[in-house]
Amino acid sequence: MAEKAALRAAELERERAHDVLANTLDRRLVMLEQERRGIAKELEQNVARFRAEHQAKESRREFDLSDPSGKRDARPARLGDEDPRTGVSSAQKFDGEDLDAGARRVAQTAQAAAWYAAQTAEKEARLNEARLAKEAHKELLKAQEQYQNEAAEAQAAARRAHAASVAAENARLATLKREKADSFKRAELDAENAERLRNESDMFLTEDPALATSALAPGRRVRPDHWKGASAAERAAVADAQRRQRLEKAEASKAEAAAEAFAASHYENTRRALEMNAERVEQFKAEQRAAVLATVLGQRAEKHESDAADRAERFQTGRFGDAYFAGFGASAR
Secondary structure (H helix, E strand, C coil): CCHHHHHHHHHHHHHHHHHHHHHHHHHHHHHHHHHHHHHHHHHHHHHHHHHHHCHHHCCCCCCCHCCHHHHHHCCCCCCCCCCCCCCCCCCCCCCCCCCCHHHHHHEEEEEEHHHHHHHHHHHHHHHHHHHHHHHHHHHHHHHHHHHHHHHHHHHHHHHHHHHHHHHHHHHHHHHHHHHHHHHHHHHHHHEEEEEEEEHHHHHCCCHHHHHEEECCCCCCCCHHHHCCCCCHHHHHEEEEEEEEHHHHHHHHHHHHHHHHHHHHHHHHHHHHHHHHHHHHHHHHHHHHHHHHHHHHHHHEEEEEHHHHHHHHHHHHCCCCCCHHHHHCCCCCC
């Protein structure tokens, strides 16, 4: 749990650092945008100031055509008889006659030339200013782009560092997990070995015959309720004894076969004599069976005749005769 908490704290710290960097970049971009807007506003103010100072309506060539107070400010056609503007033929003055047209044209031409020169200079100045502003804006955009690239590179580097740290932490956790799994397996294997050794050494589980030995007669009696069977040593001893007994039995069988082969000739005459006696006995038994069969057949014939006579008497008289009752207790019935 402590490792997880530390890892969570490190991740929160990295996220907070990323947030701080993002906020810093955002504030920097806002400041650069404000500077750009300030420069544009200052340029507009300079243009408005120049127009107010050098491009007033009164200084325009055609202002006299639209001047609302032109008639009021204009000089009269003649100021008097001594007006130098009047000549020999100017005894009579006419409305709309322009006595100062030539001088005014010269002045207007000079003023127009000055205006043209000023406008050309102003235009060149505006072009230079616009070029400088464009270059400044270009430099600003380049700086912003460089700043964004640096921020992106820093963020990518931070992400790579974070990914590397996460990979290292995962590798460490995987190694720790494998070590824990190996230690658990070793502990489980040790426990299994200990349990197996304990079971192998346990007298009850291994059914040690010593548990069945009677305390009253250790050498001669065992307790049936505690008897677990013979031990491995006892079973091996029994197997050896059985093997010796089989060998002894095989030797005894060979000796017995030899003795039987030796006595076979002696027993053959006895067997033949016995067979002859058995044949005579069988012949006697056959004769006895034939005599008994003849006796039984005779008794059956007598019984048949007696039963026939009894049935005839019973059917004729309707009652049982003495012969019927005399048959009770006889073997035939």
